Amino acid sequence: xxxxxxxxxxxxxxxSEILESEELKNEIVGTTEEDLLLIDVYYSRDKREAIExxxxxxxxxx
Numbered sequence: 352x353x354x355x356x357x358x359x360x361x362x363x364x365x366x367s368e369i370l371e372s373e374e375l376k377n378e379i380v381g382t383t384e385e386d387l388l389l390i391d392v393y394y395s396r397d398k399r400e401a402i403e404x405x406x407x408x409x410x411x412x413x
Contacts, residue, residue: 356409358388373401
C-alpha cells in the first residue's frame with residue numbers, strides 16, 4: 352500500500368529515522384507552496400504502528 356505524507360522540514364530527521372528503522376520504502380515526490388515535503392511511503396499491514404508514528408510527525412490537512 353502507499354500513503355503520502357506532507358512533512359515539515361523541521362520534522363524530517365525524526366521522520367526519516369522511523370523510515371530507516373522500519374525499512375519502509377519511500378520517495379520524496381515534491382514540495383508544497385509552503386515548502387513542506389511530499390513523501391510517498393510504501394508499506395504492508397504489519398507496519399501500521401510505524402505509519403501511525405509517521406502520521407504524528409506529518410502535517411495535518413486541517
